[in-house]
């Protein structure tokens with residue numbers, strides 16, 4: 169665990185940053201490839217802790233995975249799935265997407281993960297799989313799926329208000345269940361809906377029939393084959409958001425190439441947030457997205473229920489804005505890598521800011537960063553806490569960030585990329 173001196177450039181950031189592949193798209197593509205009817209080639213694969221855990225988990229279950237000379241090119245050939253041990257690390261996508269795959273294997277699949285992962289909500293997925301015919305011991309990590317080679321499937325009602333991943337995790341494997349699946353959500357609204365749209369979109373790409381009711385509370389997947397397709401993974405827009413935030417944070421300019429014209433990634437919504445805070449944005453015909461920061465950031469009042477993943481980036485900017493920002497609709501962030509509402513308010517206050525938790529969000533009072541002072545920003549093993557600290561570090565000379573290595577969860581090259589962006593040679 170190292171303390172990292174966050175770069176604090178003396179002039180506005182002026183940089184172009186090319187981001188690696190999307191975590192969420194990569195881990196969905198890998199699962200669909202392992203369940204497909206032939207080999208799939210994936211280019212632009214994110215290689216990071218979360219995606220390597222998915223690759224290792226699928227390989228342990230029997231998928232044949234080969235790597236190209238470029239490690240971001242991966243070929244997955246499906247094979248009969250068998251018993252295995254799966255390490256979930258702290259990855260929500262691994263702990264919530266792989267149990268359904270394991271239930272299709274023949275043999276016992278033992279799941280475990282980081283100590284901190286044991287407190288992330290998971291029982292909804294395991295209970296749902298049990299209701300669909302799977303044999304599982306446990307209610308959270310560690311647990312064992314006693315795979316029998318088949319899952320009956322059918323209808324199930326779940327409360328997915330704590331995580332959209334409960335729905336995605338069932339949908340991704342459901343075409344391989346004997347009767348498919350019909351999932352009904354009952355409870356407070358499901359967060360991170362774009363991530364469910366991403367799941368549906370990718371299922372349709374591989375020829376799976378998915379129906380959604382108009383209220384988006386019932387999803388039906390017909391049983392049938394999963395077609396092998398070659399995937400080209402978009403850049404990770406949530407990780408891009410942290411880099412782009414350097415423009416509004418320093419009244420500078422940051423550009424990101426290959427920004428998709430249309431996407432299901434919720435990270436795309438950061439463009440609207442930057443605009444609301446006073447930044448100007450431009451999406452050129454060649455895909456280059458450019459953000460230019462305002463001289464003074466405007467406070468915002470925003471419901472982040474659909475785009476909760478962006479909260480640490482947005483909260484960091486709110487601490488640099490002029491006025492009171494209210495971020496709402498994000499109670500589910502208490503079940504992310506850490507309780508992000510508590511972690512953000514603790515750390516923003518630690519560096520001299522003014523942040524208060526509400527039941528479902530944060531109230532951040534900013535004075536354009538005038539009161540901020542250096543300290544050691546804690547990261548709670550959360551990659552997005554680390555990147556939020558880095559954004560504040562652009563404006564707080566002497567800020568250090570504890571355990572910067574936690575960024576490897578989705579971006580192993582974060583430090584060198586950030587230092588290059590800030591004009592510091594690594």
Ligand SMILES: O=C(O)C1=C[C@@H](OP(=O)(O)O)[C@@H](O)[C@H](O)C1
Pocket residue numbers: 191192193260261330331332333336359360363476477500
């Ligand atoms: O399905 C996915 O790839 C994700 C869904 C979201 O989870 P929640 O619905 O738990 O917020 C998001 O925050 C997470 O980073 C990735």
Ligand SMILES: C=C(OP(=O)(O)O)C(=O)O
Pocket residue numbers: 258259260261477504505552578
């Ligand atoms: C919530 C996140 O991750 P996970 O996929 O582990 O839930 C995240 O990356 O912000």
